[in-house]
Amino acid sequence: MSHAYEPARVVALLRTLAERTGGPEGSRRLAWTPEWLKARALLRESVAGLPVTVSEDEAGNLWVVLAGDSPRTLVVGSHLDSVPKGGWLDGALGVMAGVELLRAYAQGPRPPITLALVDWADEEGARFGRSLFGSAACVGTLDLDTLRGLADKEGQKLPEVLKGYGVELDRLEGARARMRDVAAYAEVHIEQGPVLESMGKGICTVTGTKGIERERLVFRGQAAHAGTMPMPMRRDSFRAAARFALEVAEIGARHEGVTTVGHAQCWPGVVTAVAGETRITLDMRHIDATHLAAMFAEAQDAAARAAAAEGCTVTWEHIFRIPPMPFHPLLLDAARQSVREVEGHDVALPSGALHDASEMARQVPTVMIFSSSIGGLSHTREEDTPEAHLCMAADAFYRTCARIVTLVADGALA
Numbered sequence: 001m002s003h004a005y006e007p008a009r010v011v012a013l014l015r016t017l018a019e020r021t022g023g024p025e026g027s028r029r030l031a032w033t034p035e036w037l038k039a040r041a042l043l044r045e046s047v048a049g050l051p052v053t054v055s056e057d058e059a060g061n062l063w064v065v066l067a068g069d070s071p072r073t074l075v076v077g078s079h080l081d082s083v084p085k086g087g088w089l090d091g092a093l094g095v096m097a098g099v100e101l102l103r104a105y106a107q108g109p110r111p112p113i114t115l116a117l118v119d120w121a122d123e124e125g126a127r128f129g130r131s132l133f134g135s136a137a138c139v140g141t142l143d144l145d146t147l148r149g150l151a152d153k154e155g156q157k158l159p160e161v162l163k164g165y166g167v168e169l170d171r172l173e174g175a176r177a178r179m180r181d182v183a184a185y186a187e188v189h190i191e192q193g194p195v196l197e198s199m200g201k202g203i204c205t206v207t208g209t210k211g212i213e214r215e216r217l218v219f220r221g222q223a224a225h226a227g228t229m230p231m232p233m234r235r236d237s238f239r240a241a242a243r244f245a246l247e248v249a250e251i252g253a254r255h256e257g258v259t260t261v262g263h264a265q266c267w268p269g270v271v272t273a274v275a276g277e278t279r280i281t282l283d284m285r286h287i288d289a290t291h292l293a294a295m296f297a298e299a300q301d302a303a304a305r306a307a308a309a310e311g312c313t314v315t316w317e318h319i320f321r322i323p324p325m326p327f328h329p330l331l332l333d334a335a336r337q338s339v340r341e342v343e344g345h346d347v348a349l350p351s352g353a354l355h356d357a358s359e360m361a362r363q364v365p366t367v368m369i370f371s372s373s374i375g376g377l378s379h380t381r382e383e384d385t386p387e388a389h390l391c392m393a394a395d396a397f398y399r400t401c402a403r404i405v406t407l408v409a410d411g412a413l414a
């Protein structure tokens with residue numbers, strides 16, 4: 001490759017970021033806080049000497065653009081925001097790898113296409129519960145009415161807080177103009193799971209992000225006295241929910257997907273009463289839409305049977321849904337070749353977590369590269385990755401981007 005991309009510089013930038021915005025409890029770059037601006041100040045500082053333009057769009061995304069011969073643009077990015085007490089690499093790896101990409105290209109001849117690095121605003125949604133905020137704004141999938149009603153734990157409303165950071169909900173639509181010349185999107189991220197480590201690998205290609213089906217189930221029976229109601233005469237809603245929880249785990253395993261009952265609550269919720277009503281949440285994910293639909297159908301069946309077995313009823317409330325987002329075949333080829341060059345294998349995995357790339361993949365050819373995560377841990381201060389794997393991920397990311405630049409310049413993605 002013709003440019004001087006130095007993965008070690010990416011790690012150095014990440015360490016500086018951790019020093020400035022981390023602490024004994026972990027990273028604290030919560031979006032829409034002064035600490036988040038401190039992280040962004042480092043980003044601005046790190047591109048200050050480059051021939052780039054820096055700007056913010058209507059959704060608060062920070063763009064750093066290196067102009068090329070053509071306005072057609074390869075966008076790379078991720079997010080500097082973190083969950084409270086988060087890790088030092090989640091999101092930050094992709095942004096700092098992008099800084100190094102711009103630096104490397106700025107050293108060489110003017111690139112044939114334009115390169116843009118974006119630090120997406122509020123990927124985590126840790127404060128107001130709406131993740132992928134900035135990237136969703138750019139592709140137009142945010143629901144303004146929902147946003148207007150969101151508030152944080154202290155009761156501060158999202159529209160007011162964002163106004164303090166120059167973001168007005170009525171003007172969000174303007175961010176979509178940023179997509180006009182975008183030809184492709186690439187992102188490098190930590191896996192946040194244990195699979196690569198268990199395979200003894202440092203990096204891989206990401207085939208896409210899993211589709212998600214998120215529901216709330218309400219099992220209803222009859223509350224009764226824990227001492228006087230005989231076992232065979234009970235209509236215990238928790239027992240019904242428990243039967244379902246065990247069965248839905250088997251559904252996930254059978255389809256090689258994942259199913260999670262992450263929250264359960266009983267009423268009256270006292271030690272001396274049979275649970276008259278039990279509410280549980282269900283999160284199901286799969287990379288294949290057919291499997292995901294089958295899992296959903298089987299779960300509905302299982303819930304009805306579990307309810308009937310305990311003399312209860314069950315109703316479903318929809319929470320959230322996103323289809324699987326398979327990445328682009330030509331970009332996947334570019335990533336696979338790059339991973340092979342850097343680590344000598346062809347491992348490709350789906351992402352179980354959503355990323356800004358999930359939103360971008362709705363509109364433009366997209367691909368991702370993963371690095372391993374030690375112990376599979378993320379969203380905690382223990383989050384870490386061997387430095388050699390971070391360097392390999394940055395290297396494979398750079399090589400992938402170089403290949404995408406050629407694809408775009410040759411009109412292969414038009």
Ligand SMILES: [Zn+2]
Pocket residue numbers: 079090091123189
């Ligand atoms: Zn992330």
